[in-house]
Amino acid sequence: MMMQRTTRLQGKKRQKTPWSAYLYVFPMVVLMGVFIYYPIFVNFYYTLYNFSAFSLSHTFVGLGNIRLLLSDPVIATALRNNIFYCLISIGFQVLLALGLAFILEEPLYRRFSTVFRTTYFIPVLISMTIVAMLFMQILSPRGLLNSFLSLFGGKVRTGWLGRSSSAIFCAIFMSQWHSMGYTTMLFIVDIQKIPTELLEAAEIDGANRIQRFLKIVVPLVREMFFVVMVTTVSGAFLVFNDVYVLTRGGPGNSSTTLAVYMYDMAFTQDRMGYASTIAILMFVICVILALTQRRLLRTGKG
Amino acid sequence: MKKVTCSVKKKKIGFPKFNSSRNQWTLGTVIILFFLLVYFVLVIYPLIWMILSSLKTEREFFRNIWGFPAEFQWENYSKAWSMGISDYFLNSVFVTACTIATTISIAVLAAFGLVLYDFKGKNLILLLGMGGMMFSAQVALIPLYRVIQNLRIHDTYWAMILPYTAFRMSISLLLIRSYFLSIPREMYESGVIDGCSSLGILYHIYLPMSKPILLTVSILIAYYSWNEFLFSIIFIDSRALKTIPSGLMVFRDALNTDYALLFAGLTISALPMVLLFILMQKQFIRGLSSGAVKG
Numbered sequence: 001m002m003m004q005r006t007t008r009l010q011g012k013k014r015q016k017t018p019w020s021a022y023l024y025v026f027p028m029v030v031l032m033g034v035f036i037y038y039p040i041f042v043n044f045y046y047t048l049y050n051f052s053a054f055s056l057s058h059t060f061v062g063l064g065n066i067r068l069l070l071s072d073p074v075i076a077t078a079l080r081n082n083i084f085y086c087l088i089s090i091g092f093q094v095l096l097a098l099g100l101a102f103i104l105e106e107p108l109y110r111r112f113s114t115v116f117r118t119t120y121f122i123p124v125l126i127s128m129t130i131v132a133m134l135f136m137q138i139l140s141p142r143g144l145l146n147s148f149l150s151l152f153g154g155k156v157r158t159g160w161l162g163r164s165s166s167a168i169f170c171a172i173f174m175s176q177w178h179s180m181g182y183t184t185m186l187f188i189v190d191i192q193k194i195p196t197e198l199l200e201a202a203e204i205d206g207a208n209r210i211q212r213f214l215k216i217v218v219p220l221v222r223e224m225f226f227v228v229m230v231t232t233v234s235g236a237f238l239v240f241n242d243v244y245v246l247t248r249g250g251p252g253n254s255s256t257t258l259a260v261y262m263y264d265m266a267f268t269q270d271r272m273g274y275a276s277t278i279a280i281l282m283f284v285i286c287v288i289l290a291l292t293q294r295r296l297l298r299t300g301k302g
Numbered sequence: 303m304k305k306v307t308c309s310v311k312k313k314k315i316g317f318p319k320f321n322s323s324r325n326q327w328t329l330g331t332v333i334i335l336f337f338l339l340v341y342f343v344l345v346i347y348p349l350i351w352m353i354l355s356s357l358k359t360e361r362e363f364f365r366n367i368w369g370f371p372a373e374f375q376w377e378n379y380s381k382a383w384s385m386g387i388s389d390y391f392l393n394s395v396f397v398t399a400c401t402i403a404t405t406i407s408i409a410v411l412a413a414f415g416l417v418l419y420d421f422k423g424k425n426l427i428l429l430l431g432m433g434g435m436m437f438s439a440q441v442a443l444i445p446l447y448r449v450i451q452n453l454r455i456h457d458t459y460w461a462m463i464l465p466y467t468a469f470r471m472s473i474s475l476l477l478i479r480s481y482f483l484s485i486p487r488e489m490y491e492s493g494v495i496d497g498c499s500s501l502g503i504l505y506h507i508y509l510p511m512s513k514p515i516l517l518t519v520s521i522l523i524a525y526y527s528w529n530e531f532l533f534s535i536i537f538i539d540s541r542a543l544k545t546i547p548s549g550l551m552v553f554r555d556a557l558n559t560d561y562a563l564l565f566a567g568l569t570i571s572a573l574p575m576v577l578l579f580i581l582m583q584k585q586f587i588r589g590l591s592s593g594a595v596k597g
Contacts, residue, residue: 018419018420018421018422020415020419020500021415021418021419021420021421021424022415022421023415024411024412024414024415024416024419025411025412025415025416025427025431027407027408027411027412028408028409028411028412028427028431028471028475029412029427029430029431031408031464031467031468031471032430032431032434032468032471032472033430034449034468035446035449035464035465035467035468035469036434036437036442036468036469037430038445038449039442039443039444039445039446039449040437040441040442040445042445043441043442043444043445046444046445053447053451100341103334103338104338108326108327108331109331109334109335109338112335112338115342116338116341116342118583119342119345119346120341120342120345121579122345122346122349122576122579123345123349124590125525125572125575125576125578125579126572126575126576127528127529127531127546127547127571127572127575128529128531128547129531129546129547129548129550129551130547130550130568130571130572133550133554133564133568134348134352134565134568135348137355137561137564137565138348138351142364142367143367144348144351144367147367147368177344177345177348181345182590185587185590185591186590186591186594189587189591227594228594231594234438238438238440238441240440240531240532241531241532241547244531245531245551259440262440262443262444263443263536266443266444266447267536272444275443275444276444276445279440279441279442279443279444280441282440282441283441286438286441290436
């Protein structure tokens with residue numbers, strides 16, 4: 001409509017020919033095509049081959065890489081670690097963060113809440129590499145945590161990162177330390193959008209704090225809740241930086257995750273085809289989880 | 303709990319606002335405050351410890367892990383800075399600035415085209431533009447490595463700037479486009495009547511009106527490219543081109559056990575984003591929260 005009107009106004013000026021429209025979107029299309037869509041699609045093709053990063057020869061292996069993936073014990077370890085990551089992150093970054101956001105927005109705590117929420121947010125600003133290097137010193141055999149425990153007579157001789165039973169949990173808890181302030185901030189922004197009259201009215205009707213939280217705040221931030229849930233869950237299955245810098249997947253492969261294992265396969269063992277297969281596995285997991293959660297959100301709405 | 307609310311209800315007739323149960327301290331609320339404080343200490347103490355340790359000597363760090371440094375070793379900072387942190391720092395600044403410039407230019411052009419024109423395939427392009435948000439870098443990594451090699455930009459700044467731009471494109475496009483949609487169409491038409499070319503309209507009318515959203519988007523991009531790690535360790539080999547997150551790995555490996563120096567390096571590297579946050583808290587929060595909601 002509008003276009004037609006300007007056409008009439010301006011006679012033969014160039015800008016209404018749709019070609020200029022294509023020129024405007026052209027850079028974006030090329031860039032995203034080359035750096036996002038082409039790699040995603042070609043990845044499926046790569047899983048059918050074995051190849052190395054620096055040679056041109058490809059060996060066709062068909063579904064061999066997928067078969068290998070299904071029987072690889074390290075994949076099982078990595079998946080288990082990713083699932084731990086996911087569950088603990090849901091607990092802290094979704095559930096606890098929502099509760100924390102509600103508490104910080106309560107009038108009772110308001111006079112401290114600026115200090116608290118600003119401080120809780122600081123780790124979010126610090127790059128994961130920095131955080132992980134800091135935590136390596138905290139968790140090392142003679143590090144801060146052990147010397148703190150020895151004040152209470154605890155005799156922990158080994159480092160927390162050197163034991164295969166505890167290494168992954170170090171990475172997970174470091175990640176909560178790093179990111180909980182972020183999701184809390186997201187929930188706070190959303191809770192602030194709730195009209196105060198609503199909470200006051202509920203209070204006059206005799207709703208206590210817990211009732212107000214469950215009956216008013218939770219339903220009203222539901223959409224943000226699902227957004228945070230989806231990003232937390234997919235983030236947990238894609239996690240790389242935290243584990244790579246803190247433990248490199250060690251000791252052994254005990255704290256590896258899918259992304260770290262993929263990196264290992266591709267760039268230390270030069271098995272690019274197999275690494276692509278791991279990438280596909282992560283892709284499939286993320287798509288399935290995102291779709292399930294979207295369905296849950298829909299039914300929640302209905 | 304119940305008792306408190308009841309008594310408040312009675313008083314409420316007189317003072318509905320100032321005496322509500324939400325303002326009363328009970329055992330429960332004090333316990334909650336205690337946990338808030340514990341979390342506060344858990345967050346802040348490691349950071350304070352990092353700064354204190356960065357001011358110690360190497361021996362002091364091992365001998366006296368808790369205490370204050372006997373003498374502040376400020377030269378740790380200048381040593382760390384000259385041992386490579388300065389290069390990584392400047393690289394980070396450069397790559398971040400370039401990523402902001404390229405992402406904003408390309409996203410602004412695309413958003414303008416998508417908002418003001420009707421053309422064949424518009425919906426498909428919009429879908430492709432927004433769809434980038436669903437894919438994460440990890441999933442496309444191996445083919446992307448090949449693409450970078452084939453374009454012969456491996457181990458150059460472009461190997462970071464272009465993928466960063468691509469992976470920040472969707473969210474930038476989304477935010478800028480929805481802002482452009484809110485600008486009344488009459489603005490465009492008046493530009494046309496005045497004989498302005500469409501690029502001129504974008505530059506003289508749309509861009510000046512969009513400053514707030516461009517700032518928000520820039521912060522979002524800066525936050526991402528300052529902290530990005532995966533691409534920068536894989537696509538960059540030479541030490542001279544590394545940004546802070548990947549450069550710190552080299553820095554650490556070169557240091558052996560001089561952790562005080564390491565902490566000085568970490569503190570310098572953490573500072574810019576924290577400062578940016580303190581200076582522009584409002585925009586920062588707006589940027590990150592709009593980035594999440596729509597991502």
